[in-house]
Amino acid sequence: MRRVLLGVAMALMIMAMYPESGSAQTKVMWKGSELKRGQIGLVTILESTPLFMLEGTKQKVLRILKKGETYRIYTYKKALLGLGGGYYVSRDKKIKYETPSKDKMALVGTIPASQVDFNKKAAREQLAKLGWKDLGGAAGFNPYGNYTPHPIKIFLLESDPFDAEIIIDGWYNEEVPEYNKVPPMIKSALPVILKTGAGTVYTMIDESFKGSTAYLGKTFTFGDRKVKFVDTGSKLSILIGKPGSF
Structure with missing residues (x-):
């Protein structure tokens, strides 16, 4: 039950940080799922890895993410990848981190169109x-x-x-x-x-x-x-x- 409540809390915090637009907009798909506004990447868990929050310089482990799970990434902090809401995973060999093209990020408003290179x-x-x-x-x-x-x-x-x-x-x-x-x-x-x-x-x-x-x-x-x-x-x-x- 504690794990379920934690998952719900994570989802609610991320939704609060990156709310959906009220206008009807065509979904931008990437890696088999919808690319969200503010999303800068996607992490795939290769080996069991801890999900944690930061308390000063210390890591407070909340739970262990399992192999095969995927999560949207919204921030990058040194060797840490942020899932939103203050939740992080370490960027190491236990995960695979991928980023969408600038074109796709511009379509959802993560970056301005001026940052898109003409292909x-x-x-x-x-x-x-x-x-x-x-x-x-x-x-x-x-x-x-x-x-x-x-x-x-x-x-x-x-x-x-x-x-x-x-x-x-x-x-x-x-x-x-x-x-x-x-x-x-x-x-x-x-x-x-x-x-x-x-x-x-x-x-x-x-x-x-x-x-x-x-x-x-x-x-x-x-x-x-x-x-x-x-x-x-x-x-x-x-x-x-x-x-x-x-």
């Missing part, structure tokens, strides 16, 4: 699924099919201060119907490289090709990223900055 490999894979051709450091789309070169490109940049550059040399065109394929391709690609403001940027691109000069040569902020519109004459270039850059 160029994942972006290329996503764009390929949307019909873009992987060109190595860039993704290309050719409305004419196999004809080269690719007139529409998304460059995934390695140098600061940008993560990506989109170069478009054509939009809706009654005389060249193939180009009518370009806008939906751009619309589907923008959310891959711009998590905030993708819809607004698409509208700005559309208006620019319809004759508006309101955005050309200007820089706009969407979340923690800046987006710059550059008119190169026959083409439109959209530069997407790294979080907090330029």
Whole structure:
């Protein structure tokens, strides 16, 4: 009975520290369970190991965790992993500690989106699924099919201060119907490289090709990223900055 009450007390304390959001939100799954806000990792018990609280510099053992059990981790303190509510296990060979990606932690609000690194490999894979051709450091789309070169490109940049550059040399065109394929391709690609403001940027691109000069040569902020519109004459270039850059 004492063990059951202790388990209930632990659960209640952790829930109090990290309450669920009242809004309907898609669950983020990781390692077979829901990733919680504030969670930084998951510990799997490999050998029987003590669960304890700290009383000054001393450890007060509460119970022994068994092999195969898993627990969410919310804090890290030197060689200790915190389960929440002041409960700890030692980080040693008796446990296996794993951490989720920054992308997943950002989705549940554990870290700000500005701390998420832009994953160029994942972006290329996503764009390929949307019909873009992987060109190595860039993704290309050719409305004419196999004809080269690719007139529409998304460059995934390695140098600061940008993560990506989109170069478009054509939009809706009654005389060249193939180009009518370009806008939906751009619309589907923008959310891959711009998590905030993708819809607004698409509208700005559309208006620019319809004759508006309101955005050309200007820089706009969407979340923690800046987006710059550059008119190169026959083409439109959209530069997407790294979080907090330029």
